[in-house]
Amino acid sequence: MSIDDTEVSNLKKICDEIFGEVNFITIFIWQRAFAPVNMNKFASRNHDFVLCYAKQTDFLSWYGLPRSQEADTRYSNPDNDPRGPWTSGDLSVGPPVPEKIYEIVTPSGRVVYPPKGYCWRVTKERFAELLADNRIWFGKDGDSVPRLKRFLSEVKSTITPLTVWTHQEVSHSQDAKKELKELFEDQSVMDYPKPVKLMKRILELSTRENDIILDFFSGSATTAHAVMQLNAEDGGNRKFIMVQLPEKTDETSDAYKAGYKNICEIGKERIRRAGEKIVQETGKTDLDIGFKVFKLDSSNIKEWDPDFENLERDLFDLQNNIKEDRTKEDLLYEILLKIGLPLTVPIEEIDCRGKTIYNVAYGSVLICLEDEIDLDLVQEMLKHRSEHMPPKVILKESGFMSDAVKTNALQTLKKHGITDVRSV
Ligand SMILES: C[S@@+](CC[C@H](N)C(=O)[O-])C[C@H]1O[C@@H](n2cnc3c(N)ncnc32)[C@H](O)[C@@H]1O
Structure with missing residues (x-):
């Protein structure tokens, strides 16, 4: 959750109560601006807080950030070690443990001890093993204080994130507005979108290939954009669920003038345009950029709520029990939900003389919602x-x-062994 300093203290307390204090991970600081706004009397705030909680810390999948190439340049291979590039670390630590203080003779013949107040990091026996395995480095001339070699191939491939996220790393709000404008013919359709990079970092930290990402205040759907972008970059197959109230756009806004009457419309168009842009830029034509849109509504089936004064009328009325203003697709998806199938299940539409049969999940559910069903x-x-x-x-x-x-x-169905027949 991203929030500024006016409400952060309240949000933190609410979240501690809901998730439990033990599930608090951290508050990241996002540098959302860099130039001071002098209109602000006391301080020009240029950061937001990003509160991070786990449902249960012990089971949290947390992946760290991909190691940047910059970090890798600290590794080299001056002795042509077949294990590849390495960097060296200090072999001495404090406070001293007596059995870890012993003399070491360098290849040049010099006797060295750990500095005062320190001991070696390993026991004498372990040091002998490391030396035999060519994991001790005495410098190019073989005369320096010993150091421990750490191979790039053996270190974690990810790094633990710092809590301060600069705009250079994850962009600022101006960048975010700009990248959204670029998708919408230079119209500013959303006031405070988040940068794709910021959302991508959150996804990198906490998701892998087949995860499902839910954003229930999705706004202009930056999260969906970041999911597709990251999938394109790392070959993942993450899926997203975006939820947004059909909050009306202001009649004087760019968004309204461009034809987007509510925020859902902006989000949907963003997903379409961002998907196409990513495919174009990466050339990955097999990238899954498809999505389905659902609106929350009451059931498609009429309720039995009779008016006992007009029972006859109500009974006749219920002969057709599907609400008049609903489509076959509306009903189809309600049925899927009721029988417990996910809305992403494959559905084939079969045309039979102008009537539609839905073949759901490769023939495991067959649905026909037509009038005039015949043999x-x-x-x-x-x-x-x-x-x-x-x-x-x-x-x-x-x-x-x-x-x-x-x-x-x-x-007929029974003759073919089909007894699970239901009607709606
Ligand atoms: C600021 S936008 C999110 C922006 C988004 N991160 C982006 O990059 O475009 C937050 C959205 O949450 C919705 N929202 C706020 N409070 C809500 C609530 N209590 N229930 C449901 N939706 C809410 C609003 O419609 C608003 O559009």
């Missing part, structure tokens, strides 16, 4: 059933041509 349609559904398991079949209750057709359909 031909049922036969067509059978053709697509999974070979591996008897499918679930879901049909629209009021869709059957007649009761006789319904009875026949059920019998």
